Amino acid sequence: MKHVPVLFLVLGSLALAGCKAEGEQADAAPPPxxxxxxxxxxxxxRATGFAGTVQPRYQTDLGFRVLGRVITRTVDVGDRVKPGQVLMQLDPMVLDLAVRAREADLATALAQLSNTTAAETRSETLRDKKVVSQAEFENTLQAREAAAAAVEQAKAGLAKAREQRSYATLSADVDGIVISVDAEVGQIVAPSQKAITVARTDEREAVVDLPEEVARTLSNDTRFRVALQSAPSVAAIGTVREIAPQADATTRMRRVKISLDTPPEAFRLGATISAAPVEAGADxxxxxxxxxxxxxxxxxxxxxxxxxxxxxxxxxxxxxxxxxxxxxxxxxxxxxxxxxxxxxxxxxxxxxxxxxxxxxx
Structure with a gap:
């Protein structure tokens, strides 16, 4: 019986050890x-900027309104032009003949009007003397009115022929620079066929291709500093005007157009520029x-x-x-x-x- 207390002490120690192990397991932190x-x-x-070029915001494709053969070209690519300046001419022979034909039609109509007017005057005098009837007088009156209408028709035909004659000359309608010539002397051109392309110089913009991750951070009010690559000190400030909605399938770049505020004269069309966001250093x-x-x-x-x-x-x-x-x-x-x-x-x-x-x- 002396060994019973010792047995209880051993069992109690084991129980306490088991409880302590369980408590330590419960208190252990979960793994990270x-x-x-x-x-x-x-x-x-991005202060170094992205390469691009100076482009016109507006350009016009000019062409003749009538069919003809080119006989004169007075400008080349790169030439500056003024409103009204002659750029190209067609052979006007057929158009001149059409004008002469309409002039002859007008002369005939005027002669017919003169004859019918005189006949109306005579018929009116004879009617007053009871020599001719009222019906005969009305016939001469109707003939004079028809002759007057024919004169107006001939005048309209002549005006149209002269207008078409003017279409043989292709002139500039704005100040600009010739950037493309698509017809040469001796070539037959159709109506509305592009002959010359003129770019306006009053509004210029910088066109750059940007990576997708850069373009998607821009908005239409983002400001850029645009400088000539050949002369970095010559610069202008511009605002994003247009961002291409999709990237180019080949380069995976998106085209961005930047409107320039009062660009220097050195910003000529086609000049290579470098464009960087104004806030690039502070972003x-x-x-x-x-x-x-x-x-x-x-x-x-x-x-x-x-x-x-x-x-x-x-x-x-x-x-x-x-x-x-x-x-x-x-x-x-x-x-x-x-x-x-x-x-x-x-x-x-x-x-x-x-x-x-x-x-x-």
Whole structure:
């Protein structure tokens, strides 16, 4: 019986040891959750600019309104032209003959009107003397009115022939520069066929092709500094006028047109330029995948990994721009912070996480 207390002491010690092990297991923290993350980084500085050319905002394709053979061309590509300046002429022989024919028709109509007018006067005198009847007088009156209508018709035909005669001369209608010549002397041209292209010089713009990731951050009020590549000190400020809705199938670049404010005279059509956003040096916004953002109480937030404790916390952010794949953060997030970009709706405040440290935007 002396061994009974010793047995109870051993059993009690084992029970206490078992309870302690279970408590330690319950108090152990769950393993860190693996997450996919990126380092918040500002977009690269684009102050170096993108290459492009100076182009006219408006250009006109000029052509003849009548069929004919070109006999004269007075301009070449690159020539400056003024309104009313003759650019090209057709052989006018057929048109001159048409004018002469209409002049003859008018002369005939005028002679007929003179005869019928005299006949009407005689018939009226004879009617007053009761020599001819009222019916005969009305016949001469009708003949005179028909002759007058024929004169008007002949005048209209002559005006039309003279107008068509003027179509044998192709003239400039604005100040501009010839950028294309598509008809040569001796060539037969059809009505409305393009013969010469004139670009207006009063409104010029810079045309640049930008990468997709750059073009989608622009808007129609984005300002650019545009400088000549041959003389970087010669520059002008412009505003984005048009952004191509789709990228080019070959280059995968999107064309952007920038209206220039009072460009220098050195900005000639075709000149090579370099265009950079005016705010490029000050743009410190951060771009992230759209999957990194979650909404809480109507406020956009992102999960930031604490490098010291390896836990996550949410921070409110200000969104400047968003599309289907990317979001641009304008405030609330520091450059260099590590942001979780996947599974953001299943994390909790202070949860331990494990990052591979390799994923970057």
């Amino acid at each position: 959750r693996p997450v996919l993350s990126v380092l918040a980084a500002a977009p690269p500085d 410190r916004s951060i771009e992230l995948p759209v999957s990194a953002v979650l909404e809480r109480d109507g406020t956009p937030r992102v999960w930031v990994v604490d490098a010291a404790t390896r836990t996550v916390k949410t921070v409110p952010v200000v969104i400047a721009r968003r599309d289907d794949t990317r979001v641009r953060i304008a405030g609330g997030l520091d450059v260099g912070a590590r942001v979780v970009i996947a599974g953001v709706h299943s994390l909790t405040e202070g949860q331990a996480v494990q990052t591979d440290g390799k994923a970057n935007p």
